[in-house]
Amino acid sequence: MRMEVVTYSLRNGQFNSNQYYQDAAAFTDEVLKEAKVLLPIVGRFQEYVQNESIEAIRSAEEYTFELLMLGTLWRIYADDAQDISSGWTGIMAYLSRLRQRNQTLKPVADGIRGVLATIFLAPTDRAWSPKASLKHLDQLLQWMEATGDHVQEVRRLHNWSEYWETLSAGQVSGDIEAAIAFARWFEERSLKSLGKYTPNVEQFLQEKHREHRWKEDVVFSARRRVEYHLNMVGAEIMNRSFRADFQQTKHKAVILPACMRYHSKPKCQARSNGLSCECTGCEPKCRVNMLMKLGQKHGFSVHLVPHESSVFSGDAGKQLIGEGVGIVGIACVSNLVSGGWKAKGLGLPPQCVLLDHCGCRKHWHEQGIPTDINFGRLYQIIGITDEKAAENAEKAQGAAAA
Ligand code: SF4
Structure with a gap:
């Protein structure tokens, strides 16, 4: 019996997902090789993290992934983030924290979030990207926080935002543009390498996603194909970075x-x-x-x-x-x-x-x-x-x- 594929399948019609894990590892190697163009930016950020004692310094691969994540999310959501006031994003971020902390109030918080997220956060298909600046980055981070789906991502990108506050507007724009350009390459290339494992994402978005309108997961379930590929590579990088600590x-x-x-x-x-x-x-x-x-x-x-x-x-x-x-x-x-x-x-x-x-x-x-x-x-x-x-x-x- 063939398994129904909702959005992705690591088996791609095979008996198991062994081939996927080989492909994901090989593609991650390729991404990290191609990401060498970002290494000067990553190196300067690592220096800042160390000098300012922001956190225990992490691997260049992890910081590179954060830049790729920023570029990818910027290309998809930075335009949506310009449409909403900070008052509404603040309310939604509060409701998101409430549902995490309080199981009794979770159904009420989810009901309100479903309505607000459908009105204010549901992504549009506009092909417009705001200028790479700190102001637009902060708006994107507020939008991400409001979704409740990106808590960890926001935490990491806030460190980048604080770092960029120490640089000139031109340097900030150059760094963010580099991340966006890399994300553009990634989207195209990942489709060739990993696209066979995400065959039904677009069909799901076109035919099924409307059923999620007014629900709490209206943004979560609307993820694009490239976000699946991003997380596949992210999982691989994370496993490599944390392997030694895990083994101990x-x-x-x-x-x-x-x-x-x-x-x-x-x-x-x-x-x-x-x-x-x-x-x-x-x-x-x-x-x-x-x-x-x-x-x-x-x-x-x-x-x-x-x-x-x-x-x-x-x-x-x-x-x-x-x-x-x-x-x-x-x-x-x-x-x-x-x-x-x-x-x-x-x-x-x-x-x-x-x-x-x-x-x-x-x-x-x-x-x-x-x-x-x-x-x-x-x-x-x-x-x-x-x-x-x-x-x-x-x-x-x-x-x-x-
Ligand atoms: S999780 Fe355990 S209890 Fe539940 S269906 Fe599976 S075997 Fe049964």
């Missing part, structure tokens, strides 16, 4: 999204346990159940969470997972990079594994399609070298896909 952790925890369950509620018998759910193993074919068993065998913990925000919500998240634990975050392409940065910010070195496809009822599919991952990739990330176990997991994957 004594305990590993795998965070699973609820869309991996074979049955949705109420058929799924998982018991709610505060921030996460406890799988009772009601369904042998369920991927969550399989991963729980693998975790018991290979010594990693598995946490099934309703939403990544609940597991990484500050002290509560640390209570659930513990300190100094290596995290393997499993999420769909659109959520992965911000989740990784969030975990890193909490002192939990992250690695990520992408869901092979998206399918949750909340954002992507009316009935919901159980999601899945590449077990071989998970084994490689955790460092499990038990070939027999990997082989069994592959077989189970084949059985589940059939």
Whole structure:
């Protein structure tokens, strides 16, 4: 049986997503090679970060990715960001923080945000890009903050904004223009390298996205194809950058999204346990159940969470997972990079594994399609070298896909 592809599929009609992981690694190498033009900008920023003690200096690859992210988001959203007053963006940013902090008020906050986001934030198709300046960057950051989908990205780009405040307008414009030009190259090139894994994004935007109008995810579900490609490369860069720290952790925890369950509620018998759910193993074919068993065998913990925000919500998240634990975050392409940065910010070195496809009822599919991952990739990330176990997991994957 062929799996329905909502927006992306890492399997591209194959039995597993092994080829995707090879292609994503090769394309990331190409991106980083091409990004050498940005290295002087990155070097000057690293010097500023160090001199001003902004944060522990991170790798040039990570800062390069931040510039690519800025250029990409600028090309898509900087025009939309000019249309809204700071009063409205402030209200929406407040509601976004409220929904993260207060589960009781979340439905009310989401209802209001859905209406406001559809009126003020929903992206347009205008092909216009505002002048590369600090003023327009600040407007873009306010717009991103208002969406509630870019909390980690905004945090990082604020550091860049503060750095650029120390430079002349001409230098700022030159740096941002360089990021935009690189993003232009990236969009075109990524379509050739990774486009086969995102075949239905445009169709989804044209035919299905209207159903998200007036809903809280009206902006999140409107992501363009290039944003999927951006996150794919971001996930690869993040895994490389945080690998050494992750390997040094004594305990590993795998965070699973609820869309991996074979049955949705109420058929799924998982018991709610505060921030996460406890799988009772009601369904042998369920991927969550399989991963729980693998975790018991290979010594990693598995946490099934309703939403990544609940597991990484500050002290509560640390209570659930513990300190100094290596995290393997499993999420769909659109959520992965911000989740990784969030975990890193909490002192939990992250690695990520992408869901092979998206399918949750909340954002992507009316009935919901159980999601899945590449077990071989998970084994490689955790460092499990038990070939027999990997082989069994592959077989189970084949059985589940059939
Ligand atoms: S096996 Fe666990 S996660 Fe899967 S449907 Fe049953 S209780 Fe839910």
